[in-house]
Amino acid sequence: MSETRFYPTRPVLAASVAVFRDGRVLLASRGKPPGENLFSLPGGQVETGETLAEAALRELQEEVRVKAKLIGLIAxxxxxxxxxxxxxKHHVVIAAHAARWVSGEPQTGPEAxxxxWVTEQDIVGLPxxxxxxxxxxxxxxxxxRDAAR
Incomplete structure (x- = not known):
């Protein structure tokens, strides 16, 4: 983790990804601050020379060992x-993406x-x-929308 994540002099740029498989989305509870123990999307900091999309897919692979194909930028x-x-203490701007699962069974680790895998209905009440x-x-x-194409 970079020293600039805590008390940064400027916002930190990050990317995340909502991976879908059989109508469910992959969520991971965070293993580190900020948001420790809260469910979130896999993701992390964008590295120099890396696009937002590349960062989202790299972080997905690093954090949970899953590969996916992006279907779009969310927000x-x-x-x-x-x-x-x-x-x-923290100022992070995260580019959230949506993707379809390609391979790999998600694995827990220090960051997850x-x-x-949750449905829209499962989300209610999750921290x-x-x-x-x-x-x-x-x-x-x-x-x-992508599935209807």
Whole structure:
């Protein structure tokens, strides 16, 4: 993890991916802050010279050992967290993508403590990172539109 993730001098750019398989989306509970123990999409920081799409697919492979094919960009998510003194502790801008599963069975690890394939109905009541419910709503819409083609 880069030192600039905590108390950054500028926003950190990241990418994530909602992977669909048989009408379900892959969620992982985060193993590290921010959002530790909350369900989220696999993802992480964009590396220099890497596109948002490349970063999303690389992070998916690194975090949960799954390969997927992107079907579209969903939306940006902004996560800003302040500490008790009001200083910016985290500022991450995440480009969320939707994709279809290609191969690999998801595996837990340091960044993904628990993994679940969930339906839209399963999402209700899950402890999730801020803004994830709205992203998942858009992801399911995009997935249905792509499946109808």
């Amino acid at each position: 940006p998510v902004e996560f800003i967290e302040r500490d008790a003194e009001g200083r910016i 403590r628990e993994i679940r 999730m990172t801020p803004g994830l419910a709205a992203i998942l709503e858009q992801a399911f819409r995009l997935e249905r």
